Structures are given as structure tokens and as C-alpha cells.
Amino acid sequence: MYKYDSYDQTIVNERVEQFRDQTRRFLAGELSEDEFRPLRLMNGLYIQRYAPMLRVAIPYGLLSSKQMRMLAHIARKYDKGYGHFSTRQNIQYNWPKLETVPDILAELASVEMHAIQTSGNDIRNTTSDQFAGIAEDELEDPRPYCEIIRQWSTFHPEFSFLPRKFKIAVSGAQRDRAAVQVHDIGIYLVKNESGEIGFNILAGGGLGRTPYIGPSIKPFIEKQHLLSYLEAILRVYNRHGRRDNIYKARIKILVNDLGAEEFARQVEEEWNHIKDGVMKLDQKEIDRVRAYFTPPEYDPAAAEDTSFESGLESNQAFSNWANRNLFPHKIPGYKAVVISLKAPDIAPGDATDEQMDYIADLADQYSFAEIVVTHDQNLILPNVKQSDLYALWEKLTEKDLATPNIGLLTDMICCPGLDFCSLANAGSIPIAKQINEKFDNLDYLHDIGEVKIKMSGCMNACGHHHVGHIGILGVDKKGVEFYQLTLGGSSEKDASLGDRLGPAIAKEEVANVIGKILDVYVEQRQLDERFLDTYRRVGMTPFKERVYADN
Amino acid sequence: MQIIKDKAIVDDDWPVIRELESSDPIPEGKAILPLAYWQANRDQLLKNNSEHAVWIDGSVETGELLDDLDHFSIIALDFPAFKDGRSYSHARLLRERYGYKGELRAIGDVLRDQLFFMQRCGINSYVIREDKDINDALNGLNDFTIRYQAAADDAVPIYKLR
Structure with missing residues (x-):
């Protein structure tokens, strides 16, 4: 994995000191609440429902065992003995004290970690395929490019005050395990007709209130132009993205308003000015970073095992x-x-x-x-x-870490919801609990097979409900928690946004309704058909009729 | 009034005229004028043969200034709020693409913790918000000794140094 050199280490060390001083100024009253907010957010520090929440970056999801021990140490020393791994491959601590955050950052820096740009209107942690480097369906390991993007985007002087947050994902495999198409910029490693490997660049995907699948705006670009092209996209967005309305400020709105073609034209025009300048990547640098991701020394006799x-x-x-x-x-x-x-x-x-x-x-x-x-x-x-x-x-x-449920109904994506988050309208964790209690029969779960449940406690969609095979969105109706279900979403290569099932349902009914949906699936499925494929074949009607039969 | 200019605190006598109708008389003495006023009264202002300065907001296309860049001693970039980052792009375009060599000044909601970024985008003078300590703000220029990416300053992508 990537190892910091003295430059990387100096930057995170200086960041710790900068944030220590910002925190000191805030506590001394030199910075107002409003002035401190954007500064702490650029360091992943939220003020939540009960306490601050600190989000620590795990670049493209990769951790050494030493770093994992540090995460454990921080959970023990500064929090309540646990951490929460998020959908963007980060970890969140729910109970740190504001005054201790500079010390936490110093501890993180000692193992080459940080919380830089894990929140705020800047370029966030670049995410990737969880099986990068080992997947059979991989064209090329995407992580070196994630690291190159990480360095370019860290404290980018022009793009630290964007209209809104900005997320990039990179995948090098046939199957998309990184939800590339619902990112502000999605990047697929692809091979062109002459056999050269480069990038297919998508822009303007996203979830939230207004979900979009990102269109491809540059089907093939050579590796040397990666950063100049990203810079061109960001510059068009920084100048023209909406700033008058927080709900319309993501790049997806700009791309949709202009149309993908016009947006691509503007990016191309900007890119033509800068593509052959200092932004052009050297092959030497690509090779240098790739060298950190060479395979370990595998045992050539491993397959002989019986x-x-x-x-x-x-x-x-x-x-x-x-x-x-x-x-x-x-x-x-x-x-x-x-x-x-x-x-x-x-x-x-x-x-x-x-x-x-x-x-x-x-x-x-x-x-x-x-x-x-x-x-x-x-x-x-x-x-x-x-x-x-x-x-x-x-x-x-x-240690209760072998639940055999990966990809099954109970392998849910779930945001922190009303139990922790100040944005949430409804609980997510209690629904996860309810689903676990109802569907506790392993044979049944294995028979049902792959069903991706994704759940968000509000329309900001941190739990990616739009792209769940079954999506669950918590809503507040006059102070009572209700849940809006969607069916048929996917975040993979066949990305699609789920369709609304019908009126929102009461909290205590969620697991029962999922049971009815699965009954319809079991009746309708053909051979080994997954839930998603059955839904796509038979459509919404039979599900809707079953769920709302009594109304 | 004191401002930060070229990494030092200096006295300055350039007021920003925030509002000025195009038909208003030309202000006496030094003044940083709204771009629209400059555009409407350009010929008259040029006859005066004095130093000229304008301020622009985030919505301007910097290319509009291209023919006039040689006339300006100062272009002031407005930051109506800390979080409004459009003028960072303006600064880089003016320096890197259009070759503007005069003073680029940050005005508006300008605070210590933006200065490192502003400096890197080519801004070289800063009118710190009145209620803040300008001596403290000066420290913001030195938050980092390492820069990962090239911008309008002398930095090159860091890998070129590796």
C-alpha cells in the first residue's frame, strides 16, 4: 500500500497544527460558531445531535493492521469504544470531545492518516472497488489513480470552497462495486480500440433529493490527462455551479441544466487550455505510485491445499x-x-x-x-x-464477526439516522433491528439470495436508498416516523434508481411489508433469478397489489 | 487603512466603491470601481490618465477584462461570503491564462484561514475584515510549507520534486 514520504507526512503534520490553532481560536472566542463551522467541516468534524462526530478518511478503503489498531485505540481512548464504518469507506466516531480532536488528529498522523476533506464543500475521499488489486474481473488496479487524485485534491487552493461537496469514485473492474455512476465524478478504467488503457469519465451522478445516474462526458482519455481533465471539470463547476440554493448546488444539477453534451463541451474548452501544461502526468509518477500496489508474495503452492x-x-x-x-x-x-x-x-x-x-x-x-x-x-x-x-x-x-450474510437481506446499508444525526427525519438503526428480528432464519435468507436493502433516515440519502434493490427512506409525518419504500434500484454497471412502491408505511410495519415483497418474489421468480431481475421482469404491479391489498 | 500586501502589513488608500450608478460623476482620487461603472465610463476614465482599479464579483466572466488588463493597477475580487469560492478561479485565470501582472486584491469576507489558498491562486493583497486582527491574519499565509499541486504561485506538482 502507499507509504508517506516526508512531503506527505509534513502536510498531515502541518494540518494537525493548523487545526489545533483553529480549535484554540474557537475556544478562545476569536472565531465565531459560524466562522469555525467551515473550518471544522473541512476536517470532518460535525456537531451532531448529542456530540461532535469526527469522520476519518480511509483513502480508497485501504488500511494496514497498524492503522486499524490506531482506529481501535482512538475508539477506546477518545470515544465510547466503537466506530462506525461508512458507505464511503471512512470511519466515524460519534462521541469525541471537541477539545480532544487535535490530539486525535495527531495520533492519526503518526500512522499516516488524517481527516482532511472528509466533510465540507470540497473534494472528498476518493473511493474505489473493495476488491481492487485482487479481483478476477479487473482490467487494472484503480488505487494508484485514487492516490494520485488524493494528492492533487488535498488542499487544492482553487477547489476548497466549491458550491457543494464533491465525491469521486474509481473502478477498474467489469463489475462496478464502487457505485461509480452515482458520484459527482465517476471514473472507469477502460481499454480503447487500440488496446490502450485509459479512463471513461462520468460526471453529474448523485443521490440526495434529486438522484441522477451520471452520464459519460469523456468515453476515453489517456492516463496522462487524468488530472488536467478533472481540474477542467472542477473549474467549470466552481464557476457555474449554483450557490443560491443548497439543494441545487451539486454538480448533477449543473450537468442536468446544461445537458451532458453542453457541459462536456465547456469542460473540453477549459481542458484545451490546460491539458498540455504542468498538469500533464508523467509516466514516471504513475509508475512510482503503481509500485506501491504491487502484489504481495503469494505462495505458489497455495492451490494444492485440500x-x-x-x-x-x-x-x-x-x-x-x-x-x-x-x-x-x-x-x-x-x-x-x-x-x-x-x-x-x-x-x-x-x-x-x-x-x-x-x-x-x-x-x-x-x-x-x-x-x-x-x-x-x-x-x-x-x-x-x-x-x-x-x-x-x-x-x-x-468475536461475532462471521455472520454468513454478505449480499443477503440482512447485509443492509444503513445511515446513522435519528439515533445520531441532526439531519435525520427518522430512525434507521431501529429498522435494521426490526428486519434482523423478523428475518432470523438463515435458510430462508439463503433461499432468498441477493437482495440489497439500503436505508436512509432522510432524503440526503447517505444510506443510498435510491439504488437499493429495496430502498427505505425515513420521512417525518407530523412528528411520526414513516418509511417510503422503493424497488428496483442498483448502483452497479446496470445502475438504476428505484421506483416508489406507494404511500409511506408505518414504522412497525416495515419488516412485514418487506416480507410481503419477498413472498411475491418467491412466487414469481424463475429458476435462479435474483430479486432485482424478477422485479425488472414483472414490474411493480404485483408487489404494489400485495402490500396495499388491505387498503 | 491597513491591508496585507505582498506578505506585509502596509497602509493603503484605495477605497472600494461598492455602489455607483453608471451616470454618477467620476469619483475624485483613488477608487476601486465596480466593473460595470468602468465599462460604461471607460473612455472618460482613460482620459484622466490616473491609476485605475476595478472590483469584480463571482459571476463575471474574467475574459471580459482581457482588453483592459494593462490599465488596472488593482483588480479586487469580491468574496461576499467565506464559502463563496468562485473568485479563486477568477484569480487563477487572470494570472495564468490572461497574464495579469498587477495587484490582485481580496475584498469582502476575507479571514485568516482563506489566505493560504488565496495566495496560491495569485492573490497578493488582502483587506482583512474589519473586526479581525490583521496581525493574526498574516499568519494564515504560512499554514503549509508543502504544496501538492501547481497553481498560480511557483509550486510545481510535488512529484516533480520526488
Whole structure:
């Protein structure tokens, strides 16, 4: 993984001192609440419902075991012993004290981490494919480009006061596991007709109140032009994005108002001015960053193992877990292991300090000391030898980290909701709990197969409800929590926005309604058809009729 | 009045005229004029053969100033609110694309914690908001010693140094 050199380290160290002084000035009354707000937000610090919330960047989701231990240490020392992994591959602490945040940042800097631009109207943490570097369907590892973007976007002097927040995702695989099409800028690594690898650039995707799938505005651009092209997009957006209305300030509104073609034309015009200047990337730099992501020393004899097969045959629980929580690896004899943070009795995406330390130890022992945070709020040990899988599964089981539910109904994406967030209209975590209580039969869940439930406690859509196979949106009706369901969303290559099921439903009915939806699916499905595909084939009517039959 | 200019605190006698109708008489003495006033009274102002200065807001297309750049001692960029970042792009375009060599001045909601960014975009003078300590604000120019990306200052992309 990427290692800081003295330049990278100096920048995060200076940031700690800058923020320490900003915090001091605020506490001394030299900065007003309003003046401090944008400064703390650029450092991921929110003032939430009960306490401040600090969001720490995990660039493209990649952590070393040493960094994971630091996250555990911070949870223990400065918070209430846990952290929440978010859909953008970051971690959030819900209970730090404002005065201690500079010290937390200093601790993070000691392991090459930071909270820079994890909030605010700036360029956020660049996210990527959780299986980057190991997926069989990968054209090229996207992480070097994420790192190049991270450095370019860090304290960018022109783009630190954008009309609104700005999110970039990069994927290098056939299958899109990074929700690329619903980002402000989405980037796919692609091969052109002459076999050269470059980028397909999408702009103007996003969720929130007005969801859009981002159109491609540059189907192929050479690698050397990556940063100049991004700079051109940002400049057009910074100058022309709306600033009069916070709900219309994202780039998606600008792209939609201008039309993708006209927006692309303006970007092209801007880009022509700068593309051959200092922004042009050297191949030397691309090679330098790529060298940090070379594969570890895999065991060439790993595939000779037979213990994995016999474990599958002899132990049903292991086999269930292996079925759901393992992901194929491009190296024979290796698997990626998904550690479920969706045990029935915890808030989705939460991990305790003890679990984090434990996972760090497992990463050291079994996976070259690396851990990946996923867009679905789980963790991954990316490089596990199949001969180690049984022992690893036993160890994960001990700490409640082996729930065999990856991709299933209970592997929900869920925002913090009304329990923590000051924006929320309704609870998300209690609904997750309700769903877990109703659907506690593993055989049923495995029979239903892949269903992605995504849940947001308000229309800001942090839980990506628009692109859930089943989306759940919390709404407030005269002080009472109701839930609006959508069906048929997807954030993958076949991206689509979910369709509204009908009138919002009462809180205590959510799991029951999902049960009815699944009944219709079971009746209508053909062969191995997934829920999403059945929905796309039969449409909304049978679902709607069943759910609202009594009305 | 004191402002920060070229990294030092200096006295300054250029008032910003925020509102001026095109038909109003030309102000006596030094004045930073609204762009629209300059455009409407350009010929008359040029005859006066004195120093000229205008201020622009975020909605202006900087290309509009192209033919007049040599006439200006100062172009002031308005930051109506801390969070309004349009003028950062204006500053870079004026310096990097249009080659403006005169003074670029930040006016409006100008506070210590923006100055590092402003400086990097080519702004070289700052009218710090009246209620703030200008000596304290001066520190904002030195928040970082390392810059990752090129802008209107002398920085090159950092990898070129590696």
C-alpha cells in the first residue's frame, strides 16, 4: 500500500497544527460558531445531535493492521469504544470531545492518516472497488489513480470552497462495486480500440433529493490527462455551479441544466487550455505510485491445499459462511474474506475497539497485514490462503464477526439516522433491528439470495436508498416516523434508481411489508433469478397489489 | 487603512466603491470601481490618465477584462461570503491564462484561514475584515510549507520534486 514520504507526512503534520490553532481560536472566542463551522467541516468534524462526530478518511478503503489498531485505540481512548464504518469507506466516531480532536488528529498522523476533506464543500475521499488489486474481473488496479487524485485534491487552493461537496469514485473492474455512476465524478478504467488503457469519465451522478445516474462526458482519455481533465471539470463547476440554493448546488444539477453534451463541451474548452501544461502526468509518477500496489508474495503452492474442500464437506456452518462471505481471488488458492459487520444485534457498520484490534491481528496472521473497508460497510481481508480459511472462520466466529450474510437481506446499508444525526427525519438503526428480528432464519435468507436493502433516515440519502434493490427512506409525518419504500434500484454497471412502491408505511410495519415483497418474489421468480431481475421482469404491479391489498 | 500586501502589513488608500450608478460623476482620487461603472465610463476614465482599479464579483466572466488588463493597477475580487469560492478561479485565470501582472486584491469576507489558498491562486493583497486582527491574519499565509499541486504561485506538482 502507499507509504508517506516526508512531503506527505509534513502536510498531515502541518494540518494537525493548523487545526489545533483553529480549535484554540474557537475556544478562545476569536472565531465565531459560524466562522469555525467551515473550518471544522473541512476536517470532518460535525456537531451532531448529542456530540461532535469526527469522520476519518480511509483513502480508497485501504488500511494496514497498524492503522486499524490506531482506529481501535482512538475508539477506546477518545470515544465510547466503537466506530462506525461508512458507505464511503471512512470511519466515524460519534462521541469525541471537541477539545480532544487535535490530539486525535495527531495520533492519526503518526500512522499516516488524517481527516482532511472528509466533510465540507470540497473534494472528498476518493473511493474505489473493495476488491481492487485482487479481483478476477479487473482490467487494472484503480488505487494508484485514487492516490494520485488524493494528492492533487488535498488542499487544492482553487477547489476548497466549491458550491457543494464533491465525491469521486474509481473502478477498474467489469463489475462496478464502487457505485461509480452515482458520484459527482465517476471514473472507469477502460481499454480503447487500440488496446490502450485509459479512463471513461462520468460526471453529474448523485443521490440526495434529486438522484441522477451520471452520464459519460469523456468515453476515453489517456492516463496522462487524468488530472488536467478533472481540474477542467472542477473549474467549470466552481464557476457555474449554483450557490443560491443548497439543494441545487451539486454538480448533477449543473450537468442536468446544461445537458451532458453542453457541459462536456465547456469542460473540453477549459481542458484545451490546460491539458498540455504542468498538469500533464508523467509516466514516471504513475509508475512510482503503481509500485506501491504491487502484489504481495503469494505462495505458489497455495492451490494444492485440500483442507478447504474437506472443511466445506464436513461442516455446514463453515460451508454457509464460505458460500456467502468469500470472494474469488485472481491468484489460485487464495480468497478474499468479507468480515460481516452486520451481526443481528449491532448497528450496521459498527465495530468495537476490541473487534478492530482482533481484526488487525488476523490481518497480520492471514492477509499480509492489510484490511479493506467496503462501500457496503463491511471489512475485507483481501489475501487469505484457502488452507487458512477454516481456522480464520473459527476465530471470526468467536468475536461475532462471521455472520454468513454478505449480499443477503440482512447485509443492509444503513445511515446513522435519528439515533445520531441532526439531519435525520427518522430512525434507521431501529429498522435494521426490526428486519434482523423478523428475518432470523438463515435458510430462508439463503433461499432468498441477493437482495440489497439500503436505508436512509432522510432524503440526503447517505444510506443510498435510491439504488437499493429495496430502498427505505425515513420521512417525518407530523412528528411520526414513516418509511417510503422503493424497488428496483442498483448502483452497479446496470445502475438504476428505484421506483416508489406507494404511500409511506408505518414504522412497525416495515419488516412485514418487506416480507410481503419477498413472498411475491418467491412466487414469481424463475429458476435462479435474483430479486432485482424478477422485479425488472414483472414490474411493480404485483408487489404494489400485495402490500396495499388491505387498503 | 491597513491591508496585507505582498506578505506585509502596509497602509493603503484605495477605497472600494461598492455602489455607483453608471451616470454618477467620476469619483475624485483613488477608487476601486465596480466593473460595470468602468465599462460604461471607460473612455472618460482613460482620459484622466490616473491609476485605475476595478472590483469584480463571482459571476463575471474574467475574459471580459482581457482588453483592459494593462490599465488596472488593482483588480479586487469580491468574496461576499467565506464559502463563496468562485473568485479563486477568477484569480487563477487572470494570472495564468490572461497574464495579469498587477495587484490582485481580496475584498469582502476575507479571514485568516482563506489566505493560504488565496495566495496560491495569485492573490497578493488582502483587506482583512474589519473586526479581525490583521496581525493574526498574516499568519494564515504560512499554514503549509508543502504544496501538492501547481497553481498560480511557483509550486510545481510535488512529484516533480520526488
